[in-house]
Amino acid sequence: MVQTPNKQLTHLKNIPNGYPVVGEHIDVKESTIDLEAPLEEGAILLKIHIISADPFMRSPMKGNDSGSFFPPYLIGQPVYGVTVSSVVKSNNAKFNKDDLVVGITNIEEYTVIGPSNPFFNWLEIRNETKTSGLPLSYAVSVLGMPGQTAYHGLLQVGKPKEGETLYVSAASGAVGQLVGQIGKQRGLKVVGSAGSDEKVAYLKEIGFDEAFNYKKTSSITNTLKELCPNGIDIYFDNVGGEHLEAAIENANRFARFPLCGMVSTYNTKEAVGIRNLMSLMPKHITLEGFGVSDYFQFNDQFTEEVTGWLKEGKIQYRETIAGSIDEAAQAVVDIFHGKNFGKQSIYVSDPSF
Amino acid sequence: MVQTPNKQLTHLKNIPNGYPVVGEHIDVKESTIDLEAPLEEGAILLKIHIISADPFMRSPMKGNDSGSFFPPYLIGQPVYGVTVSSVVKSNNAKFNKDDLVVGITNIEEYTVIGPSNPFFNWLEIRNETKTSGLPLSYAVSVLGMPGQTAYHGLLQVGKPKEGETLYVSAASGAVGQLVGQIGKQRGLKVVGSAGSDEKVAYLKEIGFDEAFNYKKTSSITNTLKELCPNGIDIYFDNVGGEHLEAAIENANRFARFPLCGMVSTYNTKEAVGIRNLMSLMPKHITLEGFGVSDYFQFNDQFTEEVTGWLKEGKIQYRETIAGSIDEAAQAVVDIFHGKNFGKQSIYVSDPSF
Ligand SMILES: NC(=O)c1ccc[n+]([C@@H]2O[C@H](COP(=O)([O-])OP(=O)(O)OC[C@H]3O[C@@H](n4cnc5c(N)ncnc54)[C@H](OP(=O)(O)O)[C@@H]3O)[C@@H](O)[C@H]2O)c1
Ligand SMILES: NC(=O)c1ccc[n+]([C@@H]2O[C@H](COP(=O)([O-])OP(=O)(O)OC[C@H]3O[C@@H](n4cnc5c(N)ncnc54)[C@H](OP(=O)(O)O)[C@@H]3O)[C@@H](O)[C@H]2O)c1
Numbered sequence: 072m073v074q075t076p077n078k079q080l081t082h083l084k085n086i087p088n089g090y091p092v093v094g095e096h097i098d099v100k101e102s103t104i105d106l107e108a109p110l111e112e113g114a115i116l117l118k119i120h121i122i123s124a125d126p127f128m129r130s131p132m133k134g135n136d137s138g139s140f141f142p143p144y145l146i147g148q149p150v151y152g153v154t155v156s157s158v159v160k161s162n163n164a165k166f167n168k169d170d171l172v173v174g175i176t177n178i179e180e181y182t183v184i185g186p187s188n189p190f191f192n193w194l195e196i197r198n199e200t201k202t203s204g205l206p207l208s209y210a211v212s213v214l215g216m217p218g219q220t221a222y223h224g225l226l227q228v229g230k231p232k233e234g235e236t237l238y239v240s241a242a243s244g245a246v247g248q249l250v251g252q253i254g255k256q257r258g259l260k261v262v263g264s265a266g267s268d269e270k271v272a273y274l275k276e277i278g279f280d281e282a283f284n285y286k287k288t289s290s291i292t293n294t295l296k297e298l299c300p301n302g303i304d305i306y307f308d309n310v311g312g313e314h315l316e317a318a319i320e321n322a323n324r325f326a327r328f329p330l331c332g333m334v335s336t337y338n339t340k341e342a343v344g345i346r347n348l349m350s351l352m353p354k355h356i357t358l359e360g361f362g363v364s365d366y367f368q369f370n371d372q373f374t375e376e377v378t379g380w381l382k383e384g385k386i387q388y389r390e391t392i393a394g395s396i397d398e399a400a401q402a403v404v405d406i407f408h409g410k411n412f413g414k415q416s417i418y419v420s421d422p423s424f
Numbered sequence: 425m426v427q428t429p430n431k432q433l434t435h436l437k438n439i440p441n442g443y444p445v446v447g448e449h450i451d452v453k454e455s456t457i458d459l460e461a462p463l464e465e466g467a468i469l470l471k472i473h474i475i476s477a478d479p480f481m482r483s484p485m486k487g488n489d490s491g492s493f494f495p496p497y498l499i500g501q502p503v504y505g506v507t508v509s510s511v512v513k514s515n516n517a518k519f520n521k522d523d524l525v526v527g528i529t530n531i532e533e534y535t536v537i538g539p540s541n542p543f544f545n546w547l548e549i550r551n552e553t554k555t556s557g558l559p560l561s562y563a564v565s566v567l568g569m570p571g572q573t574a575y576h577g578l579l580q581v582g583k584p585k586e587g588e589t590l591y592v593s594a595a596s597g598a599v600g601q602l603v604g605q606i607g608k609q610r611g612l613k614v615v616g617s618a619g620s621d622e623k624v625a626y627l628k629e630i631g632f633d634e635a636f637n638y639k640k641t642s643s644i645t646n647t648l649k650e651l652c653p654n655g656i657d658i659y660f661d662n663v664g665g666e667h668l669e670a671a672i673e674n675a676n677r678f679a680r681f682p683l684c685g686m687v688s689t690y691n692t693k694e695a696v697g698i699r700n701l702m703s704l705m706p707k708h709i710t711l712e713g714f715g716v717s718d719y720f721q722f723n724d725q726f727t728e729e730v731t732g733w734l735k736e737g738k739i740q741y742r743e744t745i746a747g748s749i750d751e752a753a754q755a756v757v758d759i760f761h762g763k764n765f766g767k768q769s770i771y772v773s774d775p776s777f
Contacts, residue, residue: 140706311701330704344697348664351683351713353493358711360704 074103079179080399082144085134088340093400110162114185117156122417123211124402129337149177155210157422170196173210212414213388217245222373223366228329233258235304240314243270245414250307252386266409291317310335312343330360389413427456432532433752435497438487441693446753463515467538470509475770476564477755482690502530508563510775526550526563565767566741570598575726576719581682586611588657593667596623598767603660605739619762630740644670663688665696683713742766
């Protein structure tokens with residue numbers, strides 16, 4: 072029984088409120104794994120290549136699963152998240168050695184996952200990624216879960232019509248930068264907000280009609296009034312709170328608000344209330360919460376269309392990729408402070424093919 | 425030039441916050457009208473028979489029209505509202521003497537209205553009411569605007585499916601009592617809340633499966649948990665605030681929330697925030713504000729179906745009708761304290777036919 076070193080991103084302590092801190096709530100710990108151990112019926116052994124740092128990971132840090140898709144992280148155990156990996160060994164007819172796999176797994180260098188894991192059925196074999204000529208990391212970013220979220224949320228929930236005005240918050244992030252660019256492909260006027268001047272400059276560069284640094288405006292409502300003189304038809308909400316109230320103030324009649332996330336509230340001690348829902352009635356605004364998995368039936372259409380745009384250079388996509396699993400805890404924690412520029416991922420290892 | 429006495433429900437003072445008070449903000453004042461005066465091109469002279477007391481009348485009392493359909497009431501002028509009247513004199517080919525008219529007019533004993541009035545195009549000729557055998561007051565209640573609101577809001581926005589659970593707040597009111605009964609006609613489990621034990625008993629009487637007095641429960645959330653063990657699929661929101669938060673807590677995946685009104689917030693000094701919108705995403709809840717006028721194209725279907733139910737005794741409808749225009753100010757003010765039982769209207773005069 073040979074033990075191989077196996078670093079894990081480990082949950083140290085639940086956080087009911089406030090920001091997660093490296094070393095206190097989450098950290099990378101040394102562990103080992105026996106790569107020769109026999110696999111249970113249906114299980115596979117994966118070698119992880121890329122880890123995705125995602126805002127949803129704040130939710131299972133709370134130690135309870137109320138109001139969330141996600142079961143809590145267990146203290147002292149590796150956390151789970153979205154990864155790109157390849158199959159080292161398989162005891163499952165569906166998976167072959169060297170298959171490229173994308174989905175939710177434990178975050179560690181090597182991991183075993185089998186049918187008893189609630190996320191097992193979500194694992195996708197993405198072998199086309201080996202030969203697509205596109206970066207492997209795209210499988211968890213523009214061509215993965217954040218990309219699907221942008222595409223399904225804007226198209227299925229937002230139901231855009233050419234010429235309408237779209238506002239998207241956290242617009243330079245993993246989801247937001249694609250939302251805005253899909254909006255442009257569909258003939259919308261696109262306005263975005265982000266938390267630094269560099270991010271705002273990037274938004275202009277990739278074709279947003281207007282963009283602003285929300286940290287430098289005294290009133291998001293007034294800024295939106297200026298930048299959206301015809302009002303907002305679609306607000307793609309990544310942030311909640313003040314951004315959502317300001318978008319309601321500026322919404323047109325029959326506006327659609329795909330509610331994707333509310334990252335401004337994930338680490339606050341007091342739940343922030345939205346005070347202007349009264350405007351939903353005279354304006355006939357629709358707020359629709361959604362999860363990316365509600366629309367997996369449209370994933371093939373998504374992959375085809377977005378891959379096409381990437382290859383034709385019609386859209387761009389910015390990622391920040393940390394250089395090793397040792398940086399995983401910091402990378403996750405940093406997204407809640409907006410330190411990521413574009414999609415934040417972590418490189419772990421190269422595939423063997 | 426003979427002047428005829430003409431009492432008017434008059435706006436005395438704007439109310440930015442708090443409850444309206446008779447004599448301070450609104451009152452019935454003596455006035456006169458010359459019934460022989462020539463009518464402008466397109467105008468008509470109406471004799472009012474029934475006045476409807478509606479919660480929306482709080483909105484133009486604010487003295488500004490932001491975020492509302494409704495232009496502000498003018499100080500010292502008659503307020504407008506929904507009335508049943510008949511044509512005394514017409515200078516408009518569409519309207520004949522003795523036509524029965526329903527719509528938004530000034531609230532006074534006689535009133536002149538013409539094409540320059542923003543509500544003129546909403547006036548409906550409802551002569552079938554003369555011979556239907558149903559009370560005239562129904563034209564502003566179960567067969568009028570509140571009835572249309574219930575019908576369109578539940579069917580078009582709520583999209584009910586047999587066997588689902590519907591919760592409706594302010595359930596014994598003008599809109600709510602019909603919402604619940606339409607729900608029963610469509611095969612739903614129906615749960616309602618109201619502000620007194622008598623109202624709750626009435627709800628049971630007209631077929632609600634469950635009903636509760638929200639003033640006597642320490643937690644609407646927990647009460648709903650008990651009364652809706654399968655969760656809520658549709659919440660028809662008349663009240664907002666705590667009721668809305670509690671319905672979100674108890675909502676099922678893919679629940680629809682037709683947002684009709686938020687009467688609990690109309691007279692509060694501080695806007696109340698809804699704090700649990702984060703649950704909209706994992707549950708895929710849709711909040712859709714609507715106005716009755718967004719669905720006027722379905723009014724014929726509404727009139728036919730609801731008239732049928734009334735004639736066949738399949739639904740009941742409770743009204744409270746004040747006995748004269750002198751009581752109009754008090755009747756309007758009282759609805760914000762829940763003193764109405766069922767639809768609140770005011771009798772003014774009999775038609776001459
Ligand atoms: N519904 C779903 O299925 C689904 C799937 C994926 C993601 N999401 C949600 O989508 C949103 C975006 O996710 P993502 O993966 O694209 O993350 P991301 O945008 O790449 O990273 C999060 C960004 O949020 C911004 N942010 C953090 N705190 C903020 C605050 N208080 N106010 C305003 N902005 C703040 C920061 O950018 P700035 O520098 O601009 O502040 C940060 O970079 C999140 O709410 C996430 O939970 C939902
Ligand atoms: N969207 C539209 O086009 C449209 C059209 C018509 C009406 N509406 C809205 O629909 C709702 C119901 O209107 P309605 O005409 O049927 O009025 P209603 O229910 O006949 O009268 C209002 C009722 O609201 C309840 N209420 C008052 N303050 C409350 C509070 N703080 N908390 C809980 N309940 C309270 C009272 O009943 P209790 O004794 O039960 O408290 C009162 O009887 C209102 O919000 C109204 O603005 C909207």
